[in-house]
Amino acid sequence: MAIKQVYSLQETKLVAGDFKKQLGSFSPSVVLFFASVSHDHSLLNTELQKAFPGAKIFGCSTAGEIVTGKMLSNAVVCMCFDKETIADAHIEVLENIASEDRVPETFKKFETYFKTPIKDMDVSQYVGIILIDGMSGAEERVMDRIGNLTDISFIGGSAGDDLQFKKTFVSSGGKAYSGAAVLALLKPVNGFDFLKTQSFSSTGKKLKATDVDETARTVHAFDGKPAMQAYAQVLGVSLADAGQKFMTNPVGLKVGEEFYVRSPQQPQGQSLRFYCNIKKGMELDVLVSRDIVQDTRIALDAKKKELGLIRGIIDFHCILRTLELRQKNQCDAYGKLFEGIPAIGFSTYGEEFIGHINQTSTMLIFK
Amino acid sequence: MKLFDLANKFIIFYNPYDTKKINQGDSMAGQIKRLIDTIITQRAKGNTTIMYTTKAKLTLKGVNPDLFSDTSADDPETINRLKGIAAELGVTIA
Numbered sequence: 001m002a003i004k005q006v007y008s009l010q011e012t013k014l015v016a017g018d019f020k021k022q023l024g025s026f027s028p029s030v031v032l033f034f035a036s037v038s039h040d041h042s043l044l045n046t047e048l049q050k051a052f053p054g055a056k057i058f059g060c061s062t063a064g065e066i067v068t069g070k071m072l073s074n075a076v077v078c079m080c081f082d083k084e085t086i087a088d089a090h091i092e093v094l095e096n097i098a099s100e101d102r103v104p105e106t107f108k109k110f111e112t113y114f115k116t117p118i119k120d121m122d123v124s125q126y127v128g129i130i131l132i133d134g135m136s137g138a139e140e141r142v143m144d145r146i147g148n149l150t151d152i153s154f155i156g157g158s159a160g161d162d163l164q165f166k167k168t169f170v171s172s173g174g175k176a177y178s179g180a181a182v183l184a185l186l187k188p189v190n191g192f193d194f195l196k197t198q199s200f201s202s203t204g205k206k207l208k209a210t211d212v213d214e215t216a217r218t219v220h221a222f223d224g225k226p227a228m229q230a231y232a233q234v235l236g237v238s239l240a241d242a243g244q245k246f247m248t249n250p251v252g253l254k255v256g257e258e259f260y261v262r263s264p265q266q267p268q269g270q271s272l273r274f275y276c277n278i279k280k281g282m283e284l285d286v287l288v289s290r291d292i293v294q295d296t297r298i299a300l301d302a303k304k305k306e307l308g309l310i311r312g313i314i315d316f317h318c319i320l321r322t323l324e325l326r327q328k329n330q331c332d333a334y335g336k337l338f339e340g341i342p343a344i345g346f347s348t349y350g351e352e353f354i355g356h357i358n359q360t361s362t363m364l365i366f367k
Numbered sequence: 368m369k370l371f372d373l374a375n376k377f378i379i380f381y382n383p384y385d386t387k388k389i390n391q392g393d394s395m396a397g398q399i400k401r402l403i404d405t406i407i408t409q410r411a412k413g414n415t416t417i418m419y420t421t422k423a424k425l426t427l428k429g430v431n432p433d434l435f436s437d438t439s440a441d442d443p444e445t446i447n448r449l450k451g452i453a454a455e456l457g458v459t460i461a
Contacts, residue, residue, distance in 0.1 A: 123417065140427075147424045148455045151410070151417045254433070255423045279429035354420055355427035 063160030134349030315345030
């Protein structure tokens with residue numbers, strides 16, 4: 001029984017062979033990979049499919065990769081599961097996500113495969129992974145639709161392209177797609193858990209969105225004032241300096257004691273564009289950043305203590321967190337948090353857990 | 368505090384043993400909380416994890432359950448929004 005992680009810094013056509021060599025006699029039934037866009041994703045898919053012909057393979061492009069003990073660039077990281085760790089899995093691709101709602105038909109396919117209506121599937125037995133085009137702007141809608149139709153948790157991330165913001169890829173069945181999402185429904189043998197961690201506290205100050213363009217992820221006004229002016233005022237900085245606060249002072253929707261972070265992206269005149277949507281009437285806490293490495297260590301230690309044994313972790317890690325870690329020279333320290341645990345992850349253009357969120361790590365933990 | 372909240376508190380405060388008047392007050396407030404509770408209860412069916420995720424889904428859809436109590440005014444816009452959310456989540460509202 002095993003979950004194995006491998007990584008490769010080889011050129012694309014050699015990656016699959018490199019993985020096979022590292023895995024030796026281990027024969028995976030499910031393979032998940034995250035790869036930099038410096039690789040040709042069509043070629044990578046073809047080669048992986050050739051190397052692991054019996055496996056169900058899926059993955060996506062990244063803005064940086066994570067593997068046990070390391071944060072990497074221009075790499076391919078891969079997690080391999082055997083039948084004794086994932087009893088069954090089915091993977092579907094949703095194309096044209098920006099204009100079409102294909103979630104219901106995808107769920108029908110899951111129902112056909114697992115021979116169970118999605119509403120009757122035991123939420124403690126099944127878990128979903130979503131990998132979605134990070135340039136599609138469709139994450140909120142797709143996650144909302146998923147959440148309407150099932151209580152099974154789907155966790156994942158928005159594919160990246162090494163901060164080029166041009167084209168991202170999701171992959172399944174030996175093919176790479178853009179403008180698409182991959183949904184995988186897994187049945188882990190020993191159960192699973194989640195960890196959602198974001199290193200922010202509330203400043204105690206609030207902003208209420210009073211005029212928004214939800215589709216454009218833009219807030220025109222907070223509390224009846226132009227959004228940029230209100231944001232600058234609440235932080236006590238000039239309008240000219242407000243942009244410098246975006247990374248350290250995002251806003252958060254509070255659910256219980258948890259924040260669902262929405263990160264400012266850029267001013268649009270007097271309006272403020274975010275990396276995920278904000279609805280009219282939402283009351284948001286103005287947040288202030290804390291130490292990512294320390295907070296993630298505390299969260300992981302608590303989870304280890306709670307679960308005893310962790311067999312594997314998939315970390316969907318916001319690119320904004322990665323940028324902060326790079327800025328503070330903390331990438332090594334972050335990578336080391338996962339030492340001793342089979343782990344892979346990637347720097348995302350947004351994280352998915354219940355909805356679409358920012359500046360967060362959403363982790364799927366295999367017990 | 369909205370007018371309906373004040374009115375409701377007034378009735379309850381001055382008529383603590385008058386069931387009829389308390390009920391009249393209830394009919395003017397608290398409907399949002401009851402709708403939220405119905406959605407969470409029907410969807411979760413006693414599962415505490417689903418209770419949390421449903422609460423999070425409601426918040427992300429624009430209605431934060433923590434902001435409403437039994438005395439919150441029956442704001443028609445929020446009630447309509449919740450009825451729409453209930454339909455999306457497959458919950459039947461009586």
